[in-house]
Amino acid sequence: MVTKEQILSLAKLAKLSFDKKDLPRLIHELESMIKFTDKVSEVKVDFVPASCEETHIDTRKDEIGKSSKREEILKNAKNKNGFFFINTTLY
Amino acid sequence: MITSLHESLIKKEFSCVELAKKYLESIKKSELNAYITVTEDIAIESAKRTDYKIKNSCDIGMVEGIPMSLKDVISTKGIRTTCGSKMLANYEPIYDASCWEFLKELGVILLGKTNQDEFAMGSSNETSFFGPVKNPYNLAKVPGGSSGGSAASVAGNLAVFSIGSDTGGSVRQPSSFCGVVGLKPTYGAISRYGLIPLACSLDQIGIISQNAEDASIIFDIISRHDRKDATSSDLPRAKTFESLKKDVKGIRIGVPKNCFEGCDEEIKSAISKAIEVYESLGAKFDYFEFQELDLTMPVYYIICCAEASSNLGRFDGIRYGFRAEKFESVNDFIAKTRSEGFGDEVKRRILLGTYVLSSSYRDSFYNKAQEIRRIIKNSFNKKFEKYDLILTPTTPTTAFDFDYAHEDPVKMYLADVCTVPANIAGIPAISIPCGFSSNNLPIGMQLMAPHWHEDLLLNMTYKYETAS
Known part of the structure; x- marks a missing residue:
């Protein structure tokens, strides 16, 4: 059973905001998804090492390499003046 | 198709510009909505370079001058890359994805970036901010997803081949719905550098093509070690093109019976006929129960949503992408940007991912799912001691109607029930067209x-294509 408070707490953690009118729909959808995934909690497992891919990780040396240009990095930012910033708007 | 186009270009039966223009004209006339961005100028410029080389009797490689498409989740320097989302509707990457770089340096012609479910979350291509893609075989049906635009572009003759991404079936499921070949390689075979991630431990770049030969040519080019992706394997790769025509006599194929439960009768019948074709080529079949099948979907959605909720944390509107206009504080700015920039399915999955990673539920959901993932992987290893291959339907149904799962998102998730296990185990899998339903929809x-x-x-795949 998902509560309104739980949804609001999850939204805060996930940095999302929702209209109050959408909460009943979200509760219904999240309950349905949790019910769908809850099968895993019924499975009894003895110790099993948690899975990760068995790919050999070829780590690179920790050395200074080629970097992107400041203008390129800022290309997609809406507010910029040589750096990223947000215009705070007070109402 | 690639080899015949290559020979025609060399013999000057038509020019590369003429070939590119033919595809660009078809894209303009198409009703499929397969492309988000068409790169006409770039395509024509590349084609002119190839024509110049041919005119001056320079050698050109097999894929030079071949028109192709890229799923819009793959970064292309200076070319809009949207992930099918309002969040990135005007985003232009400052670097190329490795798979695209490998192809670009060989002179392929990029026709454009294909439509997809938003951030690759979906199985119908309905969650795209740029509108749904239609199935080339029936415009009232979905093309599958999330690489729906890529599959539709190949099936609708709007590209020779396409590069997509496959997290739980996103290359194979739309390939099945659109009647084309869809290959999801081994995890680590193709560099994920520049692929905007959904779930890093499951994502893999895949290939959509008209046939096995084209998929083989492209796989042999882009499957290579890449230091820019730490999970790119440095193991030597077998050249698949050299093995295409090998005899398949004696190949042992296991068929999990329970993968056919709930499957359309016409799909069962088409696959029975395909099994007969393989038997006539000397393959041996055996049937078994895939005991972990019921667990694969819950495990997939827990891991996928957990990784997605973390990966999508980067979208805050500060450095790039959509940003909210009205806000009261920095936190409010980020929350409003994300809530207005993401669609419903993305927000649903972020919420579920946050839920399964939260301190109260992490052990019972996320950690448990990782343990079961290992059990599923071990089960596959055991099966492959007995069989060379495992055969299933790609999907339990043919392409469905739009709005099929409007009321219940979980109904849509079940479209991937047969494709998800390969992503969980990191093994390679392919969808092969094997007939049509009575209403003329492809079966895979x-x-x-x-x-x-x-x-x-x-x-x-090659042997089936030539024998059937």
């Missing part, structure tokens, strides 16, 4: 192989 079958056996998958 799936073959799964042990790690690094793409050569066998493509060999079996």
Whole structure:
């Protein structure tokens, strides 16, 4: 059973905001998804090492390499003046 | 198709510009909505360079001048890359994805970036901010997803081949719905550098093509070690093209009976006929129960949503992408940007991912799912001691209507029930067209192989294409 408070707490953690009118729909959808995934909690497992891919990780040396240009990095930012910033708007 | 186009270009039966223009004209006339961005100028410029080389009797490589498309989740320097989302509607990457770089340096012609479900979350291509893609075989049906635009572009003759991404079936499921070949390689075979991630431990770049030969040519080019992706394997790769025509006599194929439960009768019948074709080529079949099948979907959605909720944390509107206009504080700015920039399915999955990673539920959901993932992987390893390949339907149904799962998102998730296991185990799998339903919709079958056996998958696909 998902509560309104739980949804609001999850939204805060996930940095999302929702209209109050959408909460009943979200509760219904999240309950349905949790019910769908809850099968895993019924499975009894003895110790099993948690899975990760068995790919050999070829780590690179920790050395200074080629970097992107400041203008390129800022290309997609809406507010910029040589750096990223947000215009705070007070109402 | 690639080899015949290559020969025609060399023999000057038509120019590369003429070929590119033919595809660009078809894209303009198409009703499929397969492309988000058409790169006409870039395509024509590349084609002119190829024509110049041909005119001056320079050698051109097999894929030079071949028109192709890229899923819009793959970064292209200076070319809009949207992920099918309002969040990135005007985003232009400052670097190329490795898979695209490898193809670009060989002179392929990029026709454009294909439509997809938003951030690759969906199985119908309905969650795209740029509108749904239509199935080339029936405009009232979905093309599948999330690489729906890529599959539709190949099936609708709007590209020779396409590069997509496959997290739980996103290359194979739309390939099945659109009647084309869809290859998801072994995890680590193709660099994910520049692929905007959904779930890093499941994502893999895949290839959509008209046939096995084209998929083989492209796989042999883009499957290579890349230091820019730490999970890119440095193991030597078998050249799949050399194995395409090998004899398949004696190949042992296991068929999990329970993968056919709930499947359309016409799909069962088409796959039975395909099995007969393989038997006539000397393959041996055996049937078994895939005991972990019921667990694969819950495990997939827990891991996928957990990784997605973390990966999508980067979208805050500060450095790039959509940003909210009205806000009261920095936190409010980020929350409003994300809430207005993401669609419903993305927000649903972020919420579920946050839920399963939260301190109260992490052990019972996320950690448990990781343990079961290992059990599923071990189960596949055991099966592959007995069988060379595993055969299933790609999907339990043919392409469905739009709005099929409007009321219940979980109904849509079940469209991937047969494709998800390969992503969980990191093994390669391929969807092969194997007939049509009575209402003329394509049917696909799936073959799964042990790690690094793409050569066998493509060999079996080629043999089926030539024998059926």
